[in-house]
Amino acid sequence: MTAQAHVFDGIPGPLLEALRSLAKTAQLTVALDFDGVLAPLVDRPNDARSDPKSLQAISDLVLLSGTTVALVSGRSLESLRAVSGSPDGVLLIGSHGAEYDLGDGRAGVALTAEEKRALTELERAITGVASRHPEARVEGKPAGFALHTRGLTPDAAQAAQRDASRTIGATLPGVTHRAGKDVLEFSVVAATKADAMHRLRLHTTATAMLYAGDDVTDEDAFAALEPGDLSVKVGAGATVALHRLHGTAEVAQMLRVLASDRRNHLLGA
Numbered sequence: 001m002t003a004q005a006h007v008f009d010g011i012p013g014p015l016l017e018a019l020r021s022l023a024k025t026a027q028l029t030v031a032l033d034f035d036g037v038l039a040p041l042v043d044r045p046n047d048a049r050s051d052p053k054s055l056q057a058i059s060d061l062v063l064l065s066g067t068t069v070a071l072v073s074g075r076s077l078e079s080l081r082a083v084s085g086s087p088d089g090v091l092l093i094g095s096h097g098a099e100y101d102l103g104d105g106r107a108g109v110a111l112t113a114e115e116k117r118a119l120t121e122l123e124r125a126i127t128g129v130a131s132r133h134p135e136a137r138v139e140g141k142p143a144g145f146a147l148h149t150r151g152l153t154p155d156a157a158q159a160a161q162r163d164a165s166r167t168i169g170a171t172l173p174g175v176t177h178r179a180g181k182d183v184l185e186f187s188v189v190a191a192t193k194a195d196a197m198h199r200l201r202l203h204t205t206a207t208a209m210l211y212a213g214d215d216v217t218d219e220d221a222f223a224a225l226e227p228g229d230l231s232v233k234v235g236a237g238a239t240v241a242l243h244r245l246h247g248t249a250e251v252a253q254m255l256r257v258l259a260s261d262r263r264n265h266l267l268g269a
């Protein structure tokens with residue numbers, strides 16, 4: 001095995017070459033997962049922070065013409081904003097593609113017409129449930145509703161949750177149910193990172209994209225890439241990505257190389 005000889009600061013030779021080629025595209029979109037890619041994985045999600053070297057490279061990239069950087073995360077937009085520390089100009093996509101902040105002042109959930117109809121139906125259903133269980137509390141979410149049962153007796157909580165599950169399951173079979181501690185959440189969105197990549201490509205009119213991710217849900221984003229794009233799996237695990245990096249330090253190095261190649265290309269160097 002001679003791979004070591006072809007690795008530059010943790011970046012395999014074929015990826016270096018692909019980065020050099022990508023840097024020459026007319027309209028470049030660099031899309032990055034957050035946890036495990038920009039930020040090392042941590043036990044408490046609120047403690048996650050981007051590698052400062054990656055942040056520096058991202059800051060360099062967003063200042064270049066014809067270049068867009070986007071974070072594409074399973075986190076809510078609110079959480080992503082709070083922990084990523086991303087510089088101005090970086091586009092944010094949260095909830096696996098259900099929430100968007102594309103810098104056009106229209107931050108929020110991008111629901112299809114069908115999802116909007118489902119959300120209205122869901123509101124009607126959950127309001128009905130709440131009227132039968134007045135101690136339960138309904139919270140509106142970007143793409144759904146949460147039924148909180150904290151403080152209720154166990155019997156009352158169970159009755160309210162069962163009523164909600166049955167009512168919504170019967171009338172809105174496409175709605176996703178997620179149970180938490182003293183809460184039952186319902187969402188009308190079944191977005192994936194593939195949806196996020198399609199939307200991002202249209203929004204940025206990208207002529208080529210890079211996507212780097214470390215998790216199973218990132219495979220949807222890799223699969224949405226096209227010839228000429230660049231896919232980078234971070235860490236171990238099966239993947240359809242064409243390139244792989246060891247961890248967040250190598251991602252920082254890759255972004256530094258890309259920023260440098262892109263700047264040199266734009267300067268005609």
Ligand SMILES: [Mg+2]
Nearest residue numbers: 033035036215
């Ligand atoms: Mg991740």
